[in-house]
Amino acid sequence: MKTEGTVALADKIALVAGATRGASRAIAVALGQAGATVYVTGRTSRQAGGPDGTGILVSEVGRASETIEETAELVTAAGGTGIPVRTDHLEPEQVRALAERIDGEQGRLDILVNGVWGGDRLIEFDTKAWDVDLDKGLRMLRLGIDTHLITNHYVLPLVIRRAGGLVVEVTDGTAESNKTYRSNLFFDIAKNVPIRAAFGISEEVKEYGGTAVSMSPGFLRSEEMLDHFGVTEDNWRDATAQEPHFAIAESPAFIGKAVVALAADEGKARWNGASLSSGELAKVYGFRDTDGSQPDCDGYFRDIVYGGKDGTAADYR
Structure with a gap:
């Protein structure tokens, strides 16, 4: 496996779908740090004509503070090449146009990270x-x-143009952790389907030398989650007063490192069809979160929260 910073993915072309914020933005930036050319898509854009009169076209999530252009700039600043393409992934013709653009400009795609979501505000x-x-x-x-x-x-x-292509279906929870009901039928279905989709895709791409997996972060310290608790990345531990389990939370950078480690692994085909987590891959590839820890969210919830074992989140970092 290559690990030499910008050398690791310097010749790779990636698409991170839904990259305006959270895990997908962090994955895009991590791919850029590893030297990749990264197309970043989403609906929130600085394109002129925004309905709020600011020139920012805002998606239904309503978080105009994050745009695909900002993500692309972060990718480039990290050492890669960020290319923003405003795309509504519910509109087939827009996605077709995106694929045609990547084909015309690059002739292939090495890494597809399918991280579109935006449904948190809908969960009851x-x-x-x-x-x-x-x-x-x-x-x-x-x-x-x-x-x-x-x-x-x-x-x-x-992705199947040449051997070695990688597809990552980003979701919330792994096949194992999602055996516990997610307390809302629609949310439960929405977050389990990408796991099965990755398995199905793995069967279809393996004859072309491709690899497909689903991947989940743990308790994510996304921009939206930090805002929810009224904290920042600098003082995020203060949120444990409201939610004690937030003590196991991981930064978005953690799953970004997980995707890079997987993409750079020449033997990644051994994971084909697997349901993975950032914490699991950290143990295999040895990367750490921004605070130097290796948070094992799945282990913490399995053993402490649901298993009733003695211990604290600190034992799983």
Whole structure:
């Protein structure tokens, strides 16, 4: 496996779909740090004509502070080449145009990170299926499932152009951890489908020398989550007063390092079809989070939260 900074992925072309914030933005930046050319897509853009009059075109998530252009700039500043392409991944023609652009400019795609989401605001946890807002539930499925399937349909032909292509379906939870019900039927379905999709894609790309996996962060310190708790990355531990389990939280950079380690591994085909987590891959590849720790969120919840064992989050960092 190559690990020499910008050498690791210097000749690779990547697409990170849904890269305006959170895990997908961090993955894009990490790929840039490893030297890759990274196309970053999403709906929130600085393109002129934004409905709020600022020139920023805002998605339904409503977080105009993060745009695909900003992500692309971060990718370039990290050492790669960031290319923003405003794309609504629910619109097949926009995704087709994206694939055609990448094909015309690069002739192939080495890494596809399918991280489109945006449904957190729609979740009604601990609400029965018959009591949830049906429109919200169906929209969640559109955002978490349709976007991924549409993207795969148009982009996978580029990934199989040459052997060694990698597909990463980003989701929330692994096949093992998601055996525990996610407290909302629509959310549970939306976050389990990418796991099965990665397995199916793995069967279809292996004859071309490709690898497909699903990957989940642990308890993510995303921009949105930090805002929710009223903290920043510098004082994130203060949020444990509101949510004690946040003590196991990991920075978005952690899953970014996981994707880079996997992409740079010449033997990555051994993972084909697997459901992976950032914490699991950290143990294999040896990378650490920004604070020097290796948070094992799955282990913490399995043993302490659900298993009733004695211990603290510090034992799993």
